[in-house]
Amino acid sequence: MDSIEDFESIQVLHQYQYGLLISKVMFTASELGVFDLLLESGEPLSSGAIAERLGTSPSGMERLLEACVGLKFLRMERKENRSLYGNSALADLYLAKSSLKSQYNFIKFLSEDMYPSAQYLTDAVRKGTEQLESIYGASSKNYFEVFYRSEESLYRFSKAMDDIWSLCGKEVMSAFDLSNFPLICDVGGAAGTLAKECISLYPNSTAIVFDLPEVVESLKKDPVFSQESWMTFQTGDFFKDPVPEADLYILARILHSWNDEKCIQLLTKLHKACKPGGGVLVVELVLDEDKCGPPEAHLHSMLMLLHSKGKERTSSEYQALFTAAGFKEMQLKKGTLYDALMGRK
Numbered sequence: 592m593d594s595i596e597d598f599e600s601i602q603v604l605h606q607y608q609y610g611l612l613i614s615k616v617m618f619t620a621s622e623l624g625v626f627d628l629l630l631e632s633g634e635p636l637s638s639g640a641i642a643e644r645l646g647t648s649p650s651g652m653e654r655l656l657e658a659c660v661g662l663k664f665l666r667m668e669r670k671e672n673r674s675l676y677g678n679s680a681l682a683d684l685y686l687a688k689s690s691l692k693s694q695y696n697f698i699k700f701l702s703e704d705m706y707p708s709a710q711y712l713t714d715a716v717r718k719g720t721e722q723l724e725s726i727y728g729a730s731s732k733n734y735f736e737v738f739y740r741s742e743e744s745l746y747r748f749s750k751a752m753d754d755i756w757s758l759c760g761k762e763v764m765s766a767f768d769l770s771n772f773p774l775i776c777d778v779g780g781a782a783g784t785l786a787k788e789c790i791s792l793y794p795n796s797t798a799i800v801f802d803l804p805e806v807v808e809s810l811k812k813d814p815v816f817s818q819e820s821w822m823t824f825q826t827g828d829f830f831k832d833p834v835p836e837a838d839l840y841i842l843a844r845i846l847h848s849w850n851d852e853k854c855i856q857l858l859t860k861l862h863k864a865c866k867p868g869g870g871v872l873v874v875e876l877v878l879d880e881d882k883c884g885p886p887e888a889h890l891h892s893m894l895m896l897l898h899s900k901g902k903e904r905t906s907s908e909y910q911a912l913f914t915a916a917g918f919k920e921m922q923l924k925k926g927t928l929y930d931a932l933m934g935r936k
């Protein structure tokens with residue numbers, strides 16, 4: 592090795608080459624229930640005890656636990672010549688199913704749906720189009736039709752989408768002061784998880800959650816579903832049906848699924864429905880103007896290429912969509928993960 596730069600490049604090279612295995616080690620431990628068992632047990636356990644409780648081979652489990660320690664999902668201590676394993680703070684907070692900030696559903700969705708689809712990325716890049724037919728064997732117009740093909744898969748998708756808001760829902764909803772919008776409509780708002788975060792910050796407002804009929808019907812059957820008095824559901828297709836009247840429309844992770852033409856169609860509809868002084872709050876992973884980052888926006892854009900006609904966009908690209916739809920001004924507030932863009936009528 593010639594220099595420190597070479598050493599650093601090789602480390603990055605290795606880390607990225609093995610990225611798929613890093614994800615898979617996390618997914619496997621999550622799927623087998625390692626993080627849940629260690630949170631519930633309240634004390635570190637040996638690999639033999641973990642294997643027995645989770646019904647796996649002792650040798651396979653030991654190897655997995657060691658890898659999890661190396662990746663800092665778990666910690667290991669030596670006691671009386673035995674290795675005992677416990678969750679790291681990260682696992683307790685985000686990986687165990689029962690944690691309030693658990694990302695378990697999203698991990699399951701990444702593992703079962705996104706991970707296998709990634710093998711079609713080369714085809715998607717070659718052809719410049721989504722690969723729904725190759726991935727799912729389905730000739731569907733958009734990925735919602737694919738994920739909503741059964742109630743189980745609809746449920747898995749919607750639960751996966753919800754997880755992120757326990758981490759940054761409050762942050763995105765407080766990026767702008769929304770207290771002057773008494774009636775807020777979350778368009779494509781699924782079970783209303785983000786709307787709940789919003790109203791917890793602005794208790795004088797009420798919210799309408801608008802989504803496809805099959806989504807609302809299915810999510811209402813969820814035992815954990817709760818509908819507060821300040822929240823109503825309205826069903827419809829946001830391209831075909833009228834949207835409810837409101838002072839503010841939220842579009843969280845909606846525009847990135849559609850091409851510019853469809854985005855302008857939807858934003859124009861919301862601009863027309865919006866009362867004067869009202870607005871649209873777009874929540875997305877916004878690309879830097881020079882498109883050199885952030886990496887999570889690039890990675891999501893790859894998922895969008897695989898699954899839709901959409902993409903992640905820069906702030907000026909969103910500005911162009913807002914302007915084409917008739918909005919006078921647009922402001923961006925960067926967040927830790929998700930960003931907020933506000934267009935005013």
Ligand code: SAM
Pocket residue numbers: 735752753778779780781785801802803806827828829830842843844845
């Ligand atoms: N806004 C939620 C969030 O950020 O957690 C959900 C985002 S999810 C990626 C997109 C949502 O848009 C889904 O709930 C989906 O059912 C809804 N959706 C997709 N097409 C729609 C349509 N044509 N009309 C109404 N809702 C639609």
